[in-house]
Amino acid sequence: MADGSSRPQADEHFDVLIVGAGLSGVGAGWHLQNAAPDRSYVILEGRDAIGGTWDLFRYPGIRSDSDMYTLGYAFKPWTEAKAIADGPSILKYVRETAAEHGIDRHIRYGHKVTAAAWSSEDACWTVTATRADGATVRLTASFIFLCGGYYSYDGGYTPDFPGAADFKGEIVHPQKWPEGLDYAGKRVVVIGSGATAVTLVPAMAGKAAHVTMLQRSPTYVVSRPAEDALANSLRKWLPSRLAYHLIRWRNVLFGMWFFRLARNKPEAVKKNIIDMVRQQLGPEFDVGTHFTPRYNPWDQRLCLVPDADLFEALKAGTASVVTDHIETFDATGIQLKSGQHLDADVIVTATGLTLQVMNGLTLTVDGRAVDPGQTLSYKGMMYEGVPNLASAFGYTNASWTLKCDLTCEYVCRVLNHMKATGLRQVTPHNDDPAIERQPWLDFSSGYVTRAMEKFPKQGSRAPWRLHQNYAMDLMSLRYAKLEDGALKFSNPSAAKTRARQAA
Ligand SMILES: Cc1cc2nc3c(=O)[nH]c(=O)nc-3n(C[C@H](O)[C@H](O)[C@H](O)COP(=O)(O)OP(=O)(O)OC[C@H]3O[C@@H](n4cnc5c(N)ncnc54)[C@H](O)[C@@H]3O)c2cc1C
Numbered sequence: 001m002a003d004g005s006s007r008p009q010a011d012e013h014f015d016v017l018i019v020g021a022g023l024s025g026v027g028a029g030w031h032l033q034n035a036a037p038d039r040s041y042v043i044l045e046g047r048d049a050i051g052g053t054w055d056l057f058r059y060p061g062i063r064s065d066s067d068m069y070t071l072g073y074a075f076k077p078w079t080e081a082k083a084i085a086d087g088p089s090i091l092k093y094v095r096e097t098a099a100e101h102g103i104d105r106h107i108r109y110g111h112k113v114t115a116a117a118w119s120s121e122d123a124c125w126t127v128t129a130t131r132a133d134g135a136t137v138r139l140t141a142s143f144i145f146l147c148g149g150y151y152s153y154d155g156g157y158t159p160d161f162p163g164a165a166d167f168k169g170e171i172v173h174p175q176k177w178p179e180g181l182d183y184a185g186k187r188v189v190v191i192g193s194g195a196t197a198v199t200l201v202p203a204m205a206g207k208a209a210h211v212t213m214l215q216r217s218p219t220y221v222v223s224r225p226a227e228d229a230l231a232n233s234l235r236k237w238l239p240s241r242l243a244y245h246l247i248r249w250r251n252v253l254f255g256m257w258f259f260r261l262a263r264n265k266p267e268a269v270k271k272n273i274i275d276m277v278r279q280q281l282g283p284e285f286d287v288g289t290h291f292t293p294r295y296n297p298w299d300q301r302l303c304l305v306p307d308a309d310l311f312e313a314l315k316a317g318t319a320s321v322v323t324d325h326i327e328t329f330d331a332t333g334i335q336l337k338s339g340q341h342l343d344a345d346v347i348v349t350a351t352g353l354t355l356q357v358m359n360g361l362t363l364t365v366d367g368r369a370v371d372p373g374q375t376l377s378y379k380g381m382m383y384e385g386v387p388n389l390a391s392a393f394g395y396t397n398a399s400w401t402l403k404c405d406l407t408c409e410y411v412c413r414v415l416n417h418m419k420a421t422g423l424r425q426v427t428p429h430n431d432d433p434a435i436e437r438q439p440w441l442d443f444s445s446g447y448v449t450r451a452m453e454k455f456p457k458q459g460s461r462a463p464w465r466l467h468q469n470y471a472m473d474l475m476s477l478r479y480a481k482l483e484d485g486a487l488k489f490s491n492p493s494a495a496k497t498r499a500r501q502a503a
Helices: 023-035 087-100 195-204 229-237 240-264 266-281 309-316 400-421 470-479 494-502
Strands: 012-019 041-044 111-119 124-131 136-146 170-172 187-191 210-215 221-224 303-306 319-323 326-330 333-336 341-343 346-349 362-365 389-391 425-428 487-490
Touching: 012 023, 012 124, 023 041, 023 087, 023 400, 041 111, 041 136, 136 400, 187 195, 187 333, 195 210, 195 303, 195 309, 221 266, 221 309, 229 240, 240 266, 240 470, 266 309, 303 309, 309 319, 389 400, 400 470, 400 487
Parallel strands: 012 041, 012 136, 111 362, 136 389, 170 346, 187 210, 187 346, 210 319, 221 303
Antiparallel strands: 111 124, 124 136, 326 333, 333 341, 425 487
16 A cells, blocks of 8 residues: 555545534535645435534424524635524535535435444554445544534433323424424423523414423523624625624624633622513513523523514413423323423423434444543543544534534644654543543533533543633644644554564
């Protein structure tokens, strides 16, 4: 082989194998084409469609809950009027990006990646994927970039509700919304209080006979205009790329400031958010029970509602909120612990996602199984002892793409460094015993705490710490030197390679 390497038997070899053709995978394709254009790459996508989240979720009102100036890519301005955008517009944006740059030609649909085995002798991954027709495909790759998101596509999380089998109406999970579900004139109960529930309730209200949001405990809900007036007028006066970057930076800085404030002065921020809800709903509404969480702002993700749509539906009486615990489902609805009964024709279980680690792949390094829960993450994107692999994992307190764009840049820097030095293996190593292991995310939401044991750990100090802060990541991923003592670049031992080639 031209580079002196040997490789395991496989159908094809790529320099980079990207898992997933969602927002992150398409972004990764763009960055590779832009910064490492001579590297071959393929995107393996398990489904038959591009767009990930924005193609999968089809429930009424599906939309972003962060602004598109930061959820959009740094390299492609978001030019639509709405900053809080609907799902189909985001899907169109991802598709457009892939088509404009020919990234779509690199995608292989119906290829679910199940395993990857690293061989240090060959400095190469052997990747196994299952095709939609059931066939197994084997490819080799010098580098794997996991861009498959953070939750399972097999199904969302639904607790075991007692009596669910007795319910005579329809039970629906937002992740598998039945096409053409007719809820006109029906009584709908949406179980949940997160981003999905606060999206669904106003979207279904008005058409349904009534929508009840049933929550066990309240969430912080903040209203923002769906359209960003400043952004829309700046676009009229400035070139769209410049306007986009100005607004993107304003939103990044505002988000970081607000998050810091929430962490430093939780009581003040709590009061402010709750006062705003009171202003929206008026003095008669029981904001104390329904919109005053027990935790502090940003201990869990804040819910954003565009143009106060949720509050408008509550004021109009087309929707209501009930804070209570479920005793049991029965034939006609839900019996609550308080004694109240909610009559329902349709129950929507907006009870969350099932988080998934490493895109569901079984990883081995030189025959040794990798236990993701035992590994330490390096800069929130590579893993101790796992060579030539990175993952795109966005922020929980800001838009996902902000971090993914930086991660893609960093991966390209690493690949270019390897090319320039002729070193084919890169592995994070921690030899500092003082580094404490901490959970990957410090959110208190149930769907997060349920999964944290299986997730890699972050370390107490850089470069093992997960910043959740764009400015710090900018320094750490765009500008910090690659050879920092923790990231080790190497080659398969020459003796081993010679012995192997001779064999
Ligand atoms: C309803 C909803 C709303 C959201 N709103 C926001 C928001 O407003 N702002 C924000 O920042 N974040 C939001 N998020 C988080 C959101 O998922 C990310 O913003 C972003 O869409 C993630 O993109 P991704 O490409 O990393 O992952 P995904 O969108 O999940 O796409 C992953 C792709 O990889 C594929 N894949 C996964 N595993 C494999 C495998 N093993 N083999 C092959 N293919 C695989 C999947 O089929 C999918 O196509 C939201 C999430 C949900 C569920």
